[in-house]
Amino acid sequence: MDTNPQQWVPKVHPATRSVEPEDPMTLHATAVPGDPEVMLRCLVQEFAWMGWDAEQIVPLFRDPFYPALNSLWCVHGEAGIRQRVQEALRQCAVLNVTATVVEEPESSESQPELIELGIRTNPHGPLQEGSHVKGI
Amino acid sequence: MSKVYNWQLGREMLYPYEEKHPQWQFAFVFNTNRCIGCQTCTMACKSTWTFSRGQEYMWWNNVESKPYGGYPQNWDAKLLAMLEAENPRAQIWNSAKADGDGKPYGVFEGKTIFEAAEKRVGPEGFQGALGYLPTDAEWRHPNIHEDTATGGTWREGQFGGSTQLPEHRVWFFHLARICNHCTYPGCLESCPRQAIYKRPEDGIVLIDQERCRGYRKCVEGCPYKKAMYRGTTRTSEKCVGCFPRIEGKDDTLSHEGAPLETRCMSACVGKIRLQGLVQIGTDGTWTHDPANPLYFLIRERKVALPLYPQFGTEPNGYYIPPRWAPRGYLLQMFGPGVEHAIEQYSCPDRQLLAVLQLFRAQRHILFRYEIKEGPKIAEIPVTLPSGKVKVQELFNDTVLGFNKLGKEVVRITIEEPTFERSKEQHVNSI
Numbered sequence: 001m002d003t004n005p006q007q008w009v010p011k012v013h014p015a016t017r018s019v020e021p022e023d024p025m026t027l028h029a030t031a032v033p034g035d036p037e038v039m040l041r042c043l044v045q046e047f048a049w050m051g052w053d054a055e056q057i058v059p060l061f062r063d064p065f066y067p068a069l070n071s072l073w074c075v076h077g078e079a080g081i082r083q084r085v086q087e088a089l090r091q092c093a094v095l096n097v098t099a100t101v102v103e104e105p106e107s108s109e110s111q112p113e114l115i116e117l118g119i120r121t122n123p124h125g126p127l128q129e130g131s132h133v134k135g136i
Numbered sequence: 137m138s139k140v141y142n143w144q145l146g147r148e149m150l151y152p153y154e155e156k157h158p159q160w161q162f163a164f165v166f167n168t169n170r171c172i173g174c175q176t177c178t179m180a181c182k183s184t185w186t187f188s189r190g191q192e193y194m195w196w197n198n199v200e201s202k203p204y205g206g207y208p209q210n211w212d213a214k215l216l217a218m219l220e221a222e223n224p225r226a227q228i229w230n231s232a233k234a235d236g237d238g239k240p241y242g243v244f245e246g247k248t249i250f251e252a253a254e255k256r257v258g259p260e261g262f263q264g265a266l267g268y269l270p271t272d273a274e275w276r277h278p279n280i281h282e283d284t285a286t287g288g289t290w291r292e293g294q295f296g297g298s299t300q301l302p303e304h305r306v307w308f309f310h311l312a313r314i315c316n317h318c319t320y321p322g323c324l325e326s327c328p329r330q331a332i333y334k335r336p337e338d339g340i341v342l343i344d345q346e347r348c349r350g351y352r353k354c355v356e357g358c359p360y361k362k363a364m365y366r367g368t369t370r371t372s373e374k375c376v377g378c379f380p381r382i383e384g385k386d387d388t389l390s391h392e393g394a395p396l397e398t399r400c401m402s403a404c405v406g407k408i409r410l411q412g413l414v415q416i417g418t419d420g421t422w423t424h425d426p427a428n429p430l431y432f433l434i435r436e437r438k439v440a441l442p443l444y445p446q447f448g449t450e451p452n453g454y455y456i457p458p459r460w461a462p463r464g465y466l467l468q469m470f471g472p473g474v475e476h477a478i479e480q481y482s483c484p485d486r487q488l489l490a491v492l493q494l495f496r497a498q499r500h501i502l503f504r505y506e507i508k509e510g511p512k513i514a515e516i517p518v519t520l521p522s523g524k525v526k527v528q529e530l531f532n533d534t535v536l537g538f539n540k541l542g543k544e545v546v547r548i549t550i551e552e553p554t555f556e557r558s559k560e561q562h563v564n565s566i
Binding site (some may be wrong): 014032033034036037039041042043046051065066067068091092 | 168170172173174201203307308309310380458459460461462465516517552
């Protein structure tokens with residue numbers, strides 16, 4: 001067995017290897033032409049059609065849970081997004097144009113019966129006064 | 137091989153079995169403009185049907201981020217490339233031949249997966265449907281590049297850090313997918329044991345677990361890659377269309393036996409989904425029923441389009457295309473109806489706007505809708521994608537949905553009232 005280190009193949013960590021375009025196992029991606037401004041406008045319209053205004057829509061862009069919106073926020077920044085959202089809203093309708101505020105009925109007669117829920121620490125003992133089991 | 141009529145292609149095509157149709161067909165419409173990719177549908181399906189050993193990699197319902205996402209990876213690009221190789225530069229649509237219900241999108245003059253496979257002869261004989269068997273690695277990530285962990289900061293020229301690709305930032309959309317319960321299923325065609333069947337009552341495609349021997353021909357033959365192999369039982373499995381719900385046998389949700397939407401549909405928080413049953417004649421034509429919301433969206437208004445109709449299986453899943461994606465890409469994905477569908481959706485008229493409110497409004501399957509007309513509330517100039525400006529008239533109409541028993545199960549007004557809870561402690565406050 002050849003133990004001469006000069007004969008060994010040098011160890012190269014996969015992460016430090018350079019990209020070889022002809023390597024079939026390497027990830028490649030080709031940009032498909034498209035306009036992110038159109039995507040932004042359409043998405044803002046979709047929320048506007050559900051009755052959302054700028055103050056409700058802009059926070060969604062900050063949230064990574066919404067990947068399309070958040071990636072646009074990363075590119076344009078807060079001010080850029082706010083300006084674009086307002087621009088898009090000017091050009092489309094917010095469907096729920098009127099908000100009808102209906103107060104909950106306060107009549108004591110129609111109040112449903114309160115049910116207290118709780119977990120007893122001692123299944124055989126009484127419920128503790130002042131603990132969370134006091135309820136809702 | 138028999139000749140069967142595929143209305144989505146506008147022509148007859150070759151299929152190994154003779155043409156037969158169910159009385160009702162399971163169908164659905166997904167609005168890609170509304171999908172936020174939250175995967176709630178995916179988890180609803182997973183926790184109902186595929187939570188057992190051997191099903192770990194199975195996602196009967198998945199949501200992939202297009203153009204790069206795919207489960208299995210690159211399933212569509214791979215098959216499109218195979219079709220192109222079999223029939224170079226001839227996979228084309230002739231939309232000038234569009235004519236009524238029989239040819240709504242024109243005529244597809246290329247080859248379907250069944251026709252393209254004719255010359256493919258392997259050791260086991262002729263291949264019935266052009267297809268391939270995805271590798272284990274391709275099944276591994278339900279939505280690689282987006283819903284996978286990012287290992288570190290992505291650096292240009294270095295592979296191994298993150299799976300994030302910068303090109304995603306240009307544009308993308310979420311494509312929710314389940315089995316399309318095709319009229320001419322590729323999986324059914326490919327099964328050497330004839331273990332796959334289409335139910336005459338609702339068109340749901342099922343794999344008979346007793347007959348299946350796990351040859352995986354269905355996995356190879358399904359162009360949408362919705363048949364999956366389970367190593368622990370050595371059989372293939374696929375979406376069952378939540379058939380107990382479709383049959384109205386979920387007593388806890390409907391005591392009267394009304395058909396209910398599937399788990400994935402019922403769970404959709406983005407309200408992108410509408411699922412139901414459409415009536416089919418013996419010759420395969422859809423019974424004229426514009427009061428059925430699915431018929432209205434798919435056949436009457438043509439606002440929802442089949443996914444890759446050129447594959448030739450006549451899928452029964454339909455999509456409202458995303459308005460911002462490049463048209464060439466959408467044309468390949470949904471066929472020549474794209475422009476018309478997007479124009480319709482961008483400026484919906486009174487009736488269409490009302491029907492669009494029915495998405496995820498009720499878990500009962502809606503067989504019929506009615507519109508009660510309300511006053512005009514606004515006129516809005518809308519710039520269509522074509523550049524034309526159209527004035528959209530907005531009416532405060534009310535749409536009513538009825539289940540199979542004819543019972544009203546939903547009522548929605550365009551201008552919905554807003555209810556505000558008082559700040560004082562509420563009965564249900566925690």
